[in-house]
Amino acid sequence: MTRARATAIGFVAVLLWALLALLTVGSSPTPPLLLNTICFGIGGVIGLIWVQMTGSWAHLRRVPLRVYAFGSIGVFGYHALYFSALRAAPAAEAGLIAYLWPLLIVLLSGLLPGEKLRTGHFLGALLGFAGAACIITGGGEGFQAQYLPGYGLALLCALFWSSYSVGSRLLGDAPTASVAVFCLLSALASLGLHLLLEETVWPVGALGWTSTVLLGLGPVGLAFYVWDIGVKQGDIQMLGTSSYAAPLLSTLILVIAGIAAPSWGLALAALLITAGAVLAARASSTTPAQDVAEGPAITPPTP
Template sequence: MTRTRATAIGFVAVLLWALLALLTVGSAPTPPLLLNAICFTIGGTLGLVWTAASGGLGQLRMISWRVYAFGTLGLFGYHALYFSALRLAPAAEAGLIAYLWPLLIVLFSGLLPGERLRRGHFMGAVVAFAGAALIITGGGGAGFSAEYLPGYGLALLCALTWSSYSVLSRRVGNAPTSSVAVFCLATAAASWPLHFAFETTTWPQDALRWAATVGLGLGPVGLAFYVWDIGVKRGDIQLLGTSSYAAPLLSTLVLVLAGIATPSWSLAIAAILITGGALLAARASFAG
């Protein structure tokens, strides 16, 4: 598989994550750990079926427990923090903080062997982040409030968790993508008892909320991890990290199509900033 093709496959995850906020809001009021448990049970089962069908089950026995621990902590940590942040703080502000992860991926990736952070990567990340911030805040927002500090703190930890997981995945690049199925199932196995110990059980309350929850498990919290794993291990991680700024743009477009958000000049300006930032990063990657 070529580096360019792997990068393109990784970007499919960004397209799926464009649905993450919408489906998370649609799943309310299901608590974070229960949502984690349901979604990762679906995503892990999906991956296990694919692994069995492709004859890859034997590979899973040869993977170190350290790899499984690393992947499980990454997936469990990010989503428990993300779901909690969106339950404890306004989605716009918490989302802005959580979307620091693409910028952090670009910056952290410069520390990897064989990678070098160029000026264009930094400039592209900054420009794209400005566009992402404009979309998430809507050019304004309700402002930060002390009562939401726990949610903001969790969103920051969320960004640090996913960026670190994505960059460090390159260090375990020999692990097959099928191992992600085990990460998902292990995350579900950890989430179920923690939910029953610390949360009040609130299942999705109607067909629409169940559809949102199942959709999360199949897409943003399912297939997305498998294609992202391919992208960060075999593709251009710096370009992939910067192009991830398209997620808040695409997420906003989905909300517009769903009738939840209204088109505005700030959306158009943000689209220009995000596209320009991605082009700057792409130029820096291909120049080297």
């Protein structure tokens, strides 16, 4: 596979993630842990088909148990928090706050050995958090306290995934086939917690089931696998930068679908968060030649 083709395959994940908020809204009122169970079950089945087609069963046996545990906790926790946030707050606003994770990854990566933060990182952080503040304060529409729990979950979602992503740097790479195990273990954990903590409410009607199945097939399924191919065989810096288009695309899709009302406040927040992430990414790309030779700094993995 050529580098250009692998990069194009990886970019498919960005397009799929742009549909995450829309499909999550469409799956309502299914509770977050049950939604996790269904979606990761579908994603895991996609993975098993992938493993069978590529003959990767032997690769799975060589993956350390700590990698399986770490990866499963990461994908389970992020999506449980994300689904919960979009149930408790407006989808566009909560989704934008959750998309602070690329910026937080860049900032937290400064804590790793051999990494350091630059002026661009801090300027990007200021822009990104200004966008989040615009959302939380109402974006010119006044403070809306009833949505604070949802906004808090979205921020926790961003912190969780960025911390997980930076920590995964210390575990090394795992084969693409291992994503199937991450999904299946996440589905099992979600099912157990759902039975303990939630009331079972299945998706309602054709819209609910279609949205849920598409979530499992796309943003919570296929996206993991194509992104893994892209970052390992394609241009990882280009993919890392392109992932910052996801919050803008996601917001635009919600507005077109009529789920989010267009407003200057929402547009400003989207631009600030995306611009902050891009500025931070550009600062990371100005690494010395020796650092580039050793490998790229932290770039956003699957969300």
